[in-house]
Amino acid sequence: MKKILLTPLLAVVALAAHAQKVTVTGRVLSTTGEAQPGATVLERGTTNGTATGANGEYSLAVAPTATLTISAIGFATQQVPVQGRTRVEVRLAASATDLGDVVVTGSRAAIGRTNVLTTAPVDVISSREIKAFAQTDVSQVLTYAAPSFQSSRQSISDGTDFLDPASLRGLGPDQVLVLVNGKRRYSQSLVNINGTIGRGSVGTDLNTIPTASIKRIEVLRDGAAALYGSDAIAGVINIQLKDDSTHTSASSLYGQTTQSDGKTEQVDFSTGINLNHRGYLDLSGQFLNRSYTNRSFTDTAPLIYLGENGGNYPASATTEQSRRDLKAADDALVTQRGFDRRDIRVGQSDSRNFGGMFNGAYQVGAGYEVYFFGGASYRTGRGSGFNRLPNQPAQRDLSIFPNGFLPFITTVITDQSGTVGVRKTLGDYAIDLSNTFGRNNLNFGVENSINASLPQGTTNTANPTSFYAGRLAFMQNSTNLGLSRRYTDVGPLATLNVAAGGEFRVDNYVIGQGEYASYVNLNRALPTGGFAGAGSQVFPGYQPQDATNRTRTNLAGYLDLESDISTRLLVHLAGRAERYSDFGGNVSGQAAARFSIIDALALRGSVGNGFRAPSLQQRYFTNVSTQFVSGNPQQVLTVNNDNPLVRNDYTNTTQRGFGVEPLRQEKSTNYSLGLTATIAQQFTLTVDAYRIDIRDRIVLSSAFTRANPLVNNILGTQAVSQVQFFANAINTSTKGIDIVANERLPVGSGRLLLTAAANFNGTEVTSFNSSSSTINGDQTAGVDNLQNRLFDRSQRTRIERGNPRSKVNLAASYTIGRFGVEARSVRFGEISTADPNPTRANLDQTFSAKWITDFTVNVQLVKQVGLTLGVNNLFDVYPDKIYVDPRNNPNNFSVDPTTSFSSSLDNSNRGRFLYSANQFGFSGAYYFGRLNISL
Known part of the structure; x- marks a missing residue:
């Protein structure tokens, strides 16, 4: 009886389930139109799938909102949204190279394109390439995989030791936009104020995302402010998270340098969970422990x-x-x-990172799909500053540190992010509503240090040796609504994709003060005259007057049109309007096209304008730090642009200032022209030239000193000797060319993949913006003239030649059976440094280009377990050594015999620094092993 009653009930349930599905038919072809029999067609997030027949045809019943995953041996997998259609034809590109991957960055079309079919160049770094060598964080992976991207770790640079500044196409860290799953990623809370690449900028911390969570990284090398908004002047980095529902993988890495430091321990995992055949949840995690390196030499x-x-x-x-x-x-x-006498550390800092990500989607019925992703990380760091000798009275307390001391900056960086959204197809329309939240918090501490202005003596207990120095925090919340529709056969147009939407964003920036002992100045007088240095040595804490809590909002709307005018011509038009609550609005647009000359050869190009809004960090950061010049403490004030010292005109007798205008947005004009070629689905070539002109570029000025009488009057009675601030000081022009070639060759019973990629670029400061009568009217001679100080030759050289002006990547991978070898050699082009004072141009130096070679051997021990052994920087290459005085050369530095050196240079270096160039770091050869498990 129960069986009789259940049978109709089950039939009803089955019919209801079937009624919610549509039958999709179609063909799977190659890019040249050849049928692909045996290809797999799978409803993503489920086990529902089929295989194509002899003519490439398939038929599959799926949910109307499903996404089809189509794969075939030798071809790149495609993800195709059904969007209610009943017939979907797919052309698979050969997977000979990563160029064959389907990309979504740079277009809002419903169906992705391979990047040789897009209007703008897009690099694709697959999960396989991410794991091929020993780079353990995203910024280092991109540095060695994408020639147009550059990042290197800094040393003795305060907070920048722990947050690597990065560059795309030679521009600043804040001129590239980072997305995760197509949603804007929040920036870091730290603004770089030290003498490093990216000085004065605020980047995005890519290293909070575990590499195990990444499906692929798409790097759009084109201005995209009209598509995605502020910051996308140089391009866009879109990190696509894994969306697997069945696969589990884990890996463990151990390695260290040949000098027995820089030890790295990494454990990560990723697992996919099928959510009742209606969705998926992918969980990933990582533990990374990285020890310091030290390439200092004897203190002379x-x-x-x-x-x-x-x-x-x-x-x-x-x-x-x-x-x-x-x-x-x-x-x-x-x-x-x-x-x-080896009393300082020069190299990468200590770092320990715990991080995790999740990515999922679930069909809730009635055609709605809820998606969600995000993560959290907890990272600690410890890096040294300059040592304090026992003979430096302004910095010492001999009762605590009779032999001097080496102070350390410690950091605790926490990140949290989350996105939740809902997608639905209504007839021919696709709607996407989402909210994204992100927060970065950076706590500073100081260890093994003192505040020298506090009372001293063996009976004194008031002077601590560790301090809480304050915190920085940045929060961003974005709400997005997008609507799109794909039309076919619209008059003379083969296809037309229309997308429109809007965004409302809230940004918040916080500076929290440190403990009292970290910043207080009790003006302890020295027996020899003068006063001891104030605040915790190496990093004085943020003071009460530095503390701030600022919020702004942004409202934006966009329209995006993309059309296959014909089978040979693709046109893309985009426009975007934004308005910020604190400084105004901007409208940007872009036009791009791709024309197929023949099936294997095409031209593509774009022209557009963009912008970058000044960050809250640039607008409101302020602090006083102690810098020592020839052993004497100098209080350096970094002041925000709204301060009267910066804003008010010097001619105002009641309140004198530099007269610099309020910060405004940077504006850019982008041009690109390229060629793509595909031969026999084995060889692909892309060549793309570009030009990026930026007006009103925001920089951190050089330090103005009291040596100039005008500066002395402006600073008045303030207890500081130097001041620096943010300003729209320069206009720049960047020109370059990207070349990428890939080929797949059968060699014996194996397969050989070859890649050659290169970026050549140059940035020039075309003019200076002098917005104040003070700076324009200053007649002080020489280097102390305010115009010269606003952006001195040292800063200009850092912008123009601080990053390699060329980078070449040659890679080869050979796989045969269970064995494989990979080799990669990257040529980092030359860089230059310059002395701020033009009368000391003999201190300028150019550091030559170097090749860095990595090599790995891997073997699949059993089906589920693989082993990789390898070495990074196989030939133990270091940058050129810095010049030093030949009269003081105990460590065999390279010496230019025509160069004479000042004693101040010798005193600051004292033989301890061999390397200042930082094209690729200076840790030397690094050996590693990695165990991979796949279930």
């Missing part, structure tokens, strides 16, 4: 204990004999107290 200061600031001989030692006697006495103290 003449005197460690008995000298003056910087280890110099005191003025009282006027004879050669007195100097010898003082030197002998000091050497005896060095030996007696066991002082280690």
